[in-house]
Amino acid sequence: MRRFGQMIRLKPEGAEEYIRQHAAVWPGVLRMIKACNIQNYSIYFKDNYLFSYFEYIGVDFDGDMARMAADPETQRWWDVVKPLMEPLATRGAGEFWSDMQEIFHLE
Secondary structure, eight states: OEEEEEEEEEOGGGHHHHHHHHTTOOHHHHHHHHHTTEEEEEEEEETTEEEEEEEEOSSOHHHHHHHHHHOHHHHHHHHHHGGGEEOOTTOOTTOSSEEOOOOOOOO
16 A cells, blocks of 8 residues: 655635535546545645645556546546646646655554
8 A cells, every 4th residue: 555645736716616526526536536546535725735645555556547537527527626726836747736755654
């Protein structure tokens, strides 16, 4: 199992809508997240920043993420929520959400 922490900024005008959308995530999107071996997924909000945490339990992360990205319902979901976000200027190449380095964990 791999743990992931990620950050992104919400556009100030998009925060309310982003939170509203996540109060009722589409069932097909939730199914795809689980089908792609993601579990224990949370998103936190503070001062227009989002922090996400999830655990990946599969064996082919890149393949599972490509499968998710190819899913038509997930693409429609992203069409709704991505315009509400603004990637961090310090993100890595190819990142939308910025991956964070884990520096401490207690089981």
